[in-house]
Amino acid sequence: MFNSINPASGEAGDSFEELDADRVELALSRAQTCFQSWRNSPLEQRTQLLSAIADQWEANKRHLAETAVREMGKPITGAIAEVEKCISGFRHYAEHGPGYLEPTEIKTPTGHAVARWLPMGPVLAVMPWNFPYWQVVRFLAPTIMAGNVALLKHASSVQGCAALMQQLASAAGAPDGLFQNLAIKSDKVSDIIADKRVVAVTLTGSEGAGAKVAAAAGKALKKVVLELGGSDPLIVMPSADLDLAAKTAVTARVQNAGQSCICAKRMIVHAEVYDAFLEKFSAGMKAVKIGDPMDEATVMGPLSSVQQRDTVLEQVARAKAAGAELLFGAEKIEREGAWMTPGVLMGLNPESDVAKEEIFGPVAAVYKADDIDAAIALANDVPYGLGSAVWTTDEAEIERFARDIEAGMTAVNSLLASTPEAPFGGVKLSGHGRELGPWGMHEFMNLKAVMFGGGKPGD
Template identity: 90%
Template sequence: MFTSINPATGEAGEGIKELDADGIELALGRAQTAFSAWRNSAPEQRTQLLGAIADQWEANKQHLAETAVREMGKTLASAIAEVEKCISGFRHYAEHGPSYLEPSEVQTPGGRAVARWLPMGPVLAVMPWNFPYWQVVRFLAPTIMAGNVALLKHASSVQGCAALMQQLASAAGAPDGLFQNLAIKSDKVSDIIADKRVVAVTLTGSEGAGAKVAQAAGKALKKVVLELGGSDPLIVMPSADLDEAAKTAVTARVQNAGQSCICAKRMIVHAEVYDAFLEKFSAGMKAVKIGDPMAADTGMGPLSSVQQRDTVLEQVERAKAAGAELLFGAEKIEREGAWMTPGVLVGLDPESDVAKEEIFGPVAAVYKAADIEAAIALANDVPYGLGSAVWTQDEAEIERFARDIEAGMTAVNALLASTPAAPFGGVKLSGHGRELGPWGMHEFMNLKAVMYGKGAQAGD
């Protein structure tokens, strides 16, 4: 039985029964049956379904958002924004998906070849709790458009969100077995990956979870896409708009209580503007209103769980032991639930173990860099490479950062955020493969070459 705990109150939610072996077998059989029909569906049928799902989400926006708040603690405003982003994701693939499926033709010495994008089969997604809807939709929408079918293994703490997503897909007219939530624990994942009916797997989660899934997929010789988080840098140069840079940095650290893979965690600031930025950033972090996540004026709610909160506090203690100074905050709030205050660390040794880790909570490490070379070196001096952000008005500096920062994404004078139209993913220990746009859809499709001899016509 899965039972979510409201991180704002400590109260237990409604339980969801765990799927047993017979239930898993039934789900896999339904997925295979659904694929045998859906693979031959017309693009128009797929876009119609995506639009209908988006309509269902629109009609149930408040219910979806409140479920996420109760299960993982994000503010209601951010939960509504997440649901709206999901709706835009479904509508993006409904609008642009058919063009992503268009074949392309090349001339060959013997005639010509047509490259076609064909579906592969049931795809398993192993998803985390921090964005319980968007993490799934950025896999689900392209999966439907590709002609594949989707199996979801969601985090144990957000099974209510997972069940609700399946219900809305069914209400929109999704064929039986097209999208199924597998209410299972992690120890069942390897066997499902090994099942011959499952053709590929995608995971968003920790480095350890990614390694286990990649090992299982490799053993079965199946395609895998991994997004494993990061320790993203935000670099501030002398020409930057410091007010906007500091404001964005605060948002990065307290959005979703700091539990976002692609929001900046390390602030790397040029020595010329270090003091001014630190003053503005610290003032912004201290001003964040912590409170009831359902309240409209709350800036930050609790973390997702007491365990997650305590993990962050333990990392802060190790940072202090490594020589860092805690300027303020990063303290446990003595009330029921997973509460803490935002905090800022300075003087952390970049070579210490904790400096190489991802701090998944509302705590920032601020570093001083002598010049652009030092800033880039420090940005790259972690084992991760998911996102990054740079603040500068200098075009030459922008080009250097875009070229030399080791990351899958770089935001320029903006908060880094995913979008349905652009590729999403990282390098190094942040994983491999891409989600979103045509790139994400094509990850789990068969790029088939159809070769035509001279004089042959398509369909001959």
């Protein structure tokens, strides 16, 4: 059984039955049967289904959001925003998906070739709890548009969200087997990856989980896309709008209680503006309104679980032991649930073990850099390379950062956020492959070259 725990109160929520081997086999068989017909479905049918799913999500927006709040603790305003983003994701692929599938004609020395995108089969997604809807939609919407079918292994703590997504797809008219939630534990994943009916796997999660899934996929010679952790830098240069940079840095650090892979965790500030930025940033972090996640005035709710909260507090303790100064915060709040205060660390040794880790909670590390070279070196001095953000109005500096920061994404004078139109993914230990846009849809498609000689068919 999967048992939901409300991280705001510690109270038990709904329970969900784990699938046994027979029901897993039935799901795989159903997926394969559905693929045989869905792969040949007209593009109009796919776009209509995506639009219908978006309509279902629109009609059930509050229910979806409240389910996420109860299962993983994010504030209701953030949960509603996540649902709205998912709706835009479904509508994006409904509108632009057919264009992403257009064949390309290429001239060859003996005639011409046509490069066509063709579906491959059932794709397994292993997804985390922090954005329980958006992480799935990033995979689900392009999967439907591509003509593939989707199998979801969601995090144990958000099985209510997972079940609700499958229900809404069915209510929108999805064929039986097109999208199935597999309520299984992690130890069952490798067997599903090995099953010949599953053609590929995508995972968003920890480095450890990614390594296990990649090993299983590699053993079966199957394509894998990994979106793993991040310890993203936010670099502030002298020409930056310090008020806006500090405000955005606070949002990056406390949204979703700091449990976001792509939001800034390390603030790297030029020496000329370090003191001014630190003052503004600290004031913003101290002013964050913590409270009931169902209250629309709340900015930060609890972390997703007591275990996750305690992991962050343990990292802060190790940072202090390694010589860092805790400027304020990062303390347990004595109440039922997974509560803590936002905090700021200074003087953390970049070479310490904890400095190389991802702190998946509302704690920032602030560093001082003497120049752009030092800032870039610090930004790259972690094993991750997911996102980054830079604050400067100097065009030459922007070009340096875009070229030299080792990351899959760089936001310029803005909060880094994924969007359906742009590629999403990282380098180094942050994974490989891309989601979103045409790039995400093409990851799990067969790019077939159809070769023609000089003559026409029938010649």
